[in-house]
Amino acid sequence: MTDPTTPSSHGVPAAPPTGPASGRDDLTTLTAAGARRLLDAREVSAVEVTEAHLARIAAVDDRVRAYIEVTAGVARGQAEAADARIARGEAAPLTGIPVALKDVLCTTDAPTTAAxxxxxxxxxxxDATAVARLRAAGAIFLGKANTDEFAMGSSTENSAFFPTHNPWDLGRVPGGSSGGPAAAVAAGEAIAGIGSDTSGSIRQPAGFCGVxxxxxxxxxxxxxxxxxxxSSLDQVGPFTRSVEDAALVMGAMAGHDPLDATTVDLPVPQFRPEAEADLRGVRVGVAAEYTVExxxxxxxxxVDAAIAGLEALGAExxxxxxxxxxxxxxxxxITAPAEASANLARFDGIRFGxxxxxxxxxxxxxxxxxxxxxxxxKRRIMLGTYALSSGxxxxxxxxxxxxxxxxxxxxDLAFETVDVIACPTSPTVAFGIGARTDDPYQMYLADVFTIPANMSGIPGLALPCGFSGGMPVSLQLLAKPFDEASLFRVGHAYEQSQGWHLRHPDLGLA
Amino acid sequence: MHWVGRVAKPLRTRQTSIRGHGHIRSNASPGPLAMLDSGPKMPVGNEASGTAWLRAGGDESMSHSLSLAEVEHVAGLARLGLAPDEMERLRDQLSSILGHIGALNRLDTEAISPTAQVLPLTNVLRPDETRPSLSQDAALANAPRAIDGFFAVQAVLGGAGDGDDTP
Known part of the structure; x- marks a missing residue:
């Protein structure tokens, strides 16, 4: 296909070229895998990587507002411990990698507000189990990232504190509900982010922010x-700058947990970038229902060009x-508000809060x-309480x-004949801040392509596939339950053939 | 306001146009994105415009507007204090959202079993063993009020307006 540093346009208007060549500090455009190589080779230290990110946060977060709380002290302590661990030759894949945690994940060393x-x-x-596992892996916690209140929203405008801004256009939303970690990764304020996805709250903001x-x-x-x-829909997952990184971060968090009875004791797929360079033999489903007026x-x-790109790589x-x-x-x-109305009954002002x-x-x-x-x-508690009420x-x-x-x-039927399904992540690019706040249902439509995966429990991967009007467009890949390996294989092959993931917004600082 | 014995108002269902189980009726529906194509945003708070999207698709079964009394009742069930203007706004918004949700009545689900969760797991058990847990101090650390190692709660029984809404 094309040179990975020169994204092929397929007739799609290209965004202004930015990225590593823009002069931004290289340490804040690294992938986790790239940082791992530098850290293990002792070319940089975890302290240097962490300080570069804290400096980037100081430089841009007054405009992006990805973080509710920056935990610089925690991060610096973890960075020193990470360097010691690397020196002992005991580094895990995420040792020394700075991450942003969506503020719905409980942490012992910073407030947890759900915005x-x-x-x-x-x-x-x-600590949340996902947080505890990242902590044990030696990841660096830069801070708690913004979200729609209780993860309810599609734009991060429902944060009780402040909205987050899209790094590609500060007048637009980053998507939501995990807009904070998505924007942080896009803006160079973290190498990876951790979010939660109940109706698209990882995939949709990843798409809007081009990660x-x-x-x-x-x-x-x-x-x-x-x-x-x-609770029947929520799932924790990563934001990253590459498909390989997504596999690494998921691998650090995944697996059976006696504290969550819905976790399954199955082997976690390991990412093998060298395994299959092309997509021959992979059947990619394309559903008419996802290309609508x-x-x-x-x-x-x-998205059409991306699907053609999969075919060019050998996929059927x-x-x-x-x-x-x-x-x-x-x-x-109906389902999500009903479950939310029950879950949020615990906020009664007696035991906490x-x-x-x-x-x-x-x-x-x-x-x-x-x-x-x-x-x-309130709207969702009311809707859910109504749907569950007598009569x-x-x-x-x-x-x-x-x-x-x-x-x-x-x-279930579709996956009898295909390995993955390819479709858009969202029907539009990021919309303007304030554009949909007066109309709840219009806001809900932003998740129309991501909700089906939550309703059926299947995994979904969103990855950059071009630009529209200067804003990132995202391809969504879906696979059968517990077959993230297929998402990684197809996503990685596409990503490496195109290079869209190498674009970074410069925020006017380059 | 007493709600015991209140007769439920069921959604009207389309029993007549259904063939087969769980398949979309054959007439073209506007699809989930029709609203995005509709130019100016639809105002919320106008139930008629909120459901026009679906009605335009040939489904007229979804008009459902809430009364303020229903909103007040639901807020009571949820123990959610709402100002009068919030109640009015929620009445309009919930009516509009329920109008969209009425699209589900286009599907015949009579023979379909419900899905509450997607995993093939049942009766996940753990050994009945003692394990470490939070200390009493840690468990109470976030309590707005604690007395003698307990969470402090206002009187539940005996007082006027004690929170029991059974008539």
């Missing part, structure tokens, strides 16, 4: 210590049908929750569960 007033200042007494995002299979990564939103033309052009394109795709969004907006006391216990509950939760959280349970909640069966069955 909500009700948890402002909350300090968890334990790689992976939602692993439901059951692959422990959700213990992830502040629960919708109303899609942004530049997005459709880039197979037309498939996922007929219930359009029902995933309305199904989600901020309290607003009233004359009676009931009044205390109502005032604590009424003043502590923001508009989108509506069958009409809404059970109905949605039955349609969920149909959505899952669509994928």
């Amino acid at each position: 909500s007033r009700i948890l402002a200042g909350y300090r968890s007494p334990y 790689v995002g992976l939602k692993p299979t439901y059951g692959r990564v422990s959700r213990y210590g992830l502040i629960a939103f919708a 109303g899609m942004e033309p530049g997005v459709k052009a880039a 394109l197979v037309p498939i049908s996922l007929p219930h795709t359009e029902y995933a969004l309305p199904t989600y907006y 901020n309290v607003v006391e009233g004359a009676t216990l009931r009044e205390t509950y109502e005032r604590t929750r009424g003043e502590g939760f923001g508009p989108e959280v 509506y349970y069958d009409a809404y909640y059970v109905k949605a569960q039955k349609v969920r069966t149909l959505i899952k069955r669509d994928f």
